[in-house]
Amino acid sequence: MKKILLLLSLALCTSIYAQRIVDESVSFYDIIKPLQPLDASVKTYKVVLNIPYTLTVEDVKAQSLKDFEAEKANHDNVIAQSKADYEEKLANYDIEVKQAKENYETEMKDFKELSLLERLALTEQGKKPKLKTPARPTYVEPAEPIYQEPRLADYLIFDKEALAHNMALNGYEKGEDVIFIIDMSKMEFQENGGQTFYKQPTKLTVLVNGETISEELFGDKSKFLTSSSSNTINLNRYEKDNVNKTLKSIEKHINENYGYTPVSKKITIEFPKNKKREYDDLEQAKIKAISAFRKMTKEAPKERREAAMSDIDNVKDIWVSTLDKVNYSDKKATYNANIAKSIFFNLLSVQTTLGLKDDAEETLELLQEKRIDLDFNYTEKQRITKLEDLVYKL
Structure with missing residues (x-):
C-alpha cells in the first residue's frame, strides 16, 4: 500500500x-x-493562339445534313439494288444446294471406304461428313434513312479564342504587358513496322512590352502513339486529344517559369x-x-x-x-x-x-x-x- x-x-x-x-x-x-520572374512592372498577360483548324460545328452539321439528303435521294436505288442482289442469290440457291449434296455424297463415299477403326476415330473427332445445306435467301428491304446528329467529338473542332482565354498565368490579371504567342502545326503521323508515331511542333514566343524574351519549341520530336497501323485508328480523336494535352503542357511550363502558383x-x-x-x-x-x-x-x-x-x-x-x-x-x-x-x-x-x-x-x-x-x-x-x-x- x-x-x-x-x-x-x-x-x-x-x-x-x-x-x-x-x-x-x-x-x-x-x-x-517562378524560375524566371518577370520584371515588377509586368502586371498583366495575354495568350494568343494560332492553330490550323478552321472547321466549325456549323460546318459539320451542314455537311451531315447534306450527306443525309443525298442518302435519302439515293434510297430508291438502294432498294432496287437490294432486290436485284436477292434475285441473284435466289437463282443460285438451287445450284448451291445441289453442289452441297454432291460434296456430301463424295465425302461419305470416301468415309465408308475407311476401316472401322478409322471411321470411329474420325467420328470421335467430329470429322464425320455432314450434309450442310445453305439457308434459303430471304429478302429484307433496306430501312428508310434516319438523320443522326454528328458525333462532334470525332471532328477537329476548336474555339481558339476560348482555349486562349482559359489559359491562365497565376498571379497576373488579363492585359497585354506580357504576351504568350502559341503557333501550333497539324499533327504529323508516321508508320514504322506496323506501329504509328506522331509529332506536332508547337512554338511558344514570349513578348514583354513588344520585345521577345523567349522562344521555345514543343512536340517537335517523334513519339510512339500506338502499335496499330494509322489506317485502323481514329486519327482525329488522337489529334484532338494531343492538341489539348499540348496546351496544358505549355500552360504548366508558362506558370513554372513566369507564374506564381x-x-x-x-x-x-x-x-x-x-x-x-x-x-x-x-x-x-x-x-x-x-x-x-x-x-x-x-x-x-x-x-x-x-x-x-x-x-x-x-x-x-x-x-x-x-x-x-x-x-x-x-x-x-x-x-x-x-x-x-x-x-x-x-x-x-x-x-x-x-x-x-x-x-x-x-x-x-x-x-x-x-x-x-x-x-x-x-x-x-x-x-x-x-x-x-x-x-x-x-
Missing part, C-alpha cells in the same frame, strides 16, 4: 511540473515562385496549455501564427501575403527569444526542455513548409547543439528525422 502511495505521489509531482503541449492545425495556400498546404502549431497564464507569450504567438496562415488564401493579393509573412516573422522571433529562457537541466522550470521541443518543432515546420532554407538550416544547427539536453523519445526522434530530410531537400 505504501509503495502504491509513493508511486502516486511521484506521478502527481511529475504532472505538476510537466507542461501539457497541445496543437492547432490550419490549411493555407503557399506560393511557388498557389499550392494547398497544412501546418500544425504547438503550444503549452496556459491555465495559469504562464505562457501568454507562446499562446499569443500561436494565435498570431494561425491568423497569419489563414490570411494566405488561394486568391490572397500580394499585399495581404506580405503582411501575413511579416506576422510569421514576428512569431518566429518570439519563439527564438523564448529559447533563450529555457533551462534544459531543470524539469521544474517554467521554460524547460519540453517547451524547447515544441518551439523547435514549430520553427522547423514553418521554415520547411515555407521553403526558408537558410532559417531552417540555422534552426537545425541550434537543435543539434541542444539535442542531448532535449532527450527526444522515439516518436520525437522520428519527427526530427523527417524534418531534417525536408531541410536537406530545400
